[in-house]
Amino acid sequence: GENVEQHPSTLSVQEGDSAVIKCTYSDSASNYFPWYKQELGKGPQLIIDIRSNVGEKKDQRIAVTLNKTAKHFSLHITETQPEDSAVYFCAASENQAGTALIFGKGTTLSVSS
Amino acid sequence: GAVVSQHPSWVICKSGTSVKIECRSLDFQATTMFWYRQFPKQSLMLMATSNEGSKATYEQGVEKDKFLINHASLTLSTLTVTSAHPEDSSFYICSARTRSTQETQYFGPGTRLLVL
Numbered sequence: 001g002e003n004v005e006q007h008p009s010t011l012s013v014q015e016g017d018s019a020v021i022k023c024t025y026s027d028s029a030s031n032y033f034p035w036y037k038q039e040l041g042k043g044p045q046l047i048i049d050i051r052s053n054v055g056e057k058k059d060q061r062i063a064v065t066l067n068k069t070a071k072h073f074s075l076h077i078t079e080t081q082p083e084d085s086a087v088y089f090c091a092a093s094e095n096q097a098g099t100a101l102i103f104g105k106g107t108t109l110s111v112s113s
Numbered sequence: 114g115a116v117v118s119q120h121p122s123w124v125i126c127k128s129g130t131s132v133k134i135e136c137r138s139l140d141f142q143a144t145t146m147f148w149y150r151q152f153p154k155q156s157l158m159l160m161a162t163s164n165e166g167s168k169a170t171y172e173q174g175v176e177k178d179k180f181l182i183n184h185a186s187l188t189l190s191t192l193t194v195t196s197a198h199p200e201d202s203s204f205y206i207c208s209a210r211t212r213s214t215q216e217t218q219y220f221g222p223g224t225r226l227l228v229l
Contacts, residue, residue, distance in 0.1 A: 032216040043119075043206050043220040044157070051216075089156060093216060100147055101208075101218055105156045 002027040004092050006104025013080050015113045023090035023104050024072040030092040033066060033073045034101065038087045047088075048075070080111045116140055117209050119221035126197055127229055134192045134224045136207030142187035143209035147218065148180075151204040163190050197228040 003026040013019050025033075031052035036044035050057045050064045050073065057064050061080075066073040077084055087108050091101040116139040126132050136146060145164050149157040161182050163169040169182035179201075181193040190209075194201055204225055208218040 034217070036220070041223070041225070043117075043222045046217065046219065049217065099216075100159050100162055102159075103156045 002030055002092055002102040004090060004102050004104040006090050006107060008107060009105065010108045010110070012110045012112065015080060015082060015111055017080055019075075019077045019080050019084070019109055019111075021075045021088055021090070021107045021109075022072060023074070023092075024070075025092040025102075026071065027092070027094075028068075028071065029094050032093050033064070034091050035062075035064060035075050036089045036091065038089065038106075040086075044089060077109075080109075082111050082113050085109055085111045115211065115217075115219045117143075117207065117219050117221040119205075119207055119224050121224060122222060123225040123227075125227045125229065128198050129196055131193055131195045132197055132226060134194075134205055134207075134226075136190045136192070136209070136221055138188045138209045138211075138219075141209075141211045143190075143211065144187065145210045146184055146190040147208045147210075148182060148190075148192050149206045149208070151206060151223075153204075157206060160192075194226065197226070199228045202226055202228045 006023045034049035037047045038044045050066050061078045063076040087106045089106045090104040093099050093101045118137045120135045148160045151157050160175045161169045161171045163182050163184040165184050171177045184190040206223040208220045
């Protein structure tokens with residue numbers, strides 16, 4: 001089955017700096033890679049996703065890159081703000097009905113002002 | 114759009130009692146719903162996959178007689194923790210997929226369960 005590794009487990013940056021979180025996956029059949037942000041005591045919120053036919057996707061300060069050959073994808077947050085502080089999870093799945101997401105262990109991002 | 118709600122948001126119960134958690138897709142029809150549990154500072158662990166009108170598929174190690182899942186309609190799934198014990202205390206989160214965007218999962222706000 002699929003296995004998703006996520007690094008780093010914690011990341012501290014200064015406000016305005018960039019943050020990068022990396023994930024690798026094991027199943028070459030996976031073709032959908034979302035990123036979720038989870039604030040304390042709340043459910044995960046989808047912030048961006050990418051499918052295997054795309055190498056990069058950007059939404060304002062957030063971007064995701066995908067390297068299918070190497071089986072890794074990354075989340076890039078630019079111009080970080082204190083409200084970006086949260087736990088970020090990457091995930092992977094196949095594009096099939098009923099297929100569950102497999103999550104990485106999460107990265108706790110702290111942005112200090 | 115794509116809002117998922119859960120009820121209750123938190124519950125405290127005595128050991129041995131049963132607790133029901135509801136998961137609703139408010140503005141879309143969810144062909145598949147998923148139930149996760151999350152321990153403090155850990156990732157989400159999939160418990161079961163629920164398709165409308167059929168029996169849930171449980172992950173290895175999850176007791177189906179203890180965690181009863183019912184997906185009675187395209188907008189409602191329930192998780193019942195039967196004979197709850199303190200070790201069942203956790204954060205339970207559901208997610209739902211729409212028919213039109215099969216891969217994307219929208220998560221509910223979670224239910225905090227504390228068993229005394």
